[in-house]
Amino acid sequence: MAIKTIHEARFVLFDDDTRLAFITSFDGPWDAYMDDFFNSGPTLALFDLIFRHTEGYAGLPDLATEKAFVLGAQERAAAYARNYPGTxxxxxxxxxxxxxxxxxxxxxxxxxxxxxxxxxxxxxxxxx
Structure with a gap:
């Protein structure tokens, strides 16, 4: 991945393949991660390729649109754990x-x- 702060990321299809979840863990503040994501080149292109097939996605012409799209669908995790320290x-x-x-x-x-x-x-x- 082109973003150096991502610990892991995955796409999950559920509800009989009618819904898609993008789940990621990253270092640092959310805004900085979104900035890195938007400027990531290949990673953003992959994101765009996958999400262009979802309802409500109209592309990511700018950083504000990217943040609005993610915030509009974002859900907080009920719990989180990791087995190793460090960024x-x-x-x-x-x-x-x-x-x-x-x-x-x-x-x-x-x-x-x-x-x-x-x-x-x-x-x-x-x-x-």
């Missing part, structure tokens, strides 16, 4: 740091440096 940005950074650390662990010249006691907590975590 999408933090999670992606942790993955990059882990990948870099794994390269260090695999490098033959790193063995001596990795013997330093200060690195033991990192090595313990890397073993999991």
């Amino acid at each position: 999408v940005k933090e999670i992606l950074k942790a993955q990059r740091v882990n990948a870099a650390f794994q390269k260090v662990l695999d490098h033959p010249d790193a063995a001596a440096a990795l013997q330093h006691p200060a690195l033991q907590p990192l090595l313990d975590e890397a073993g999991d």
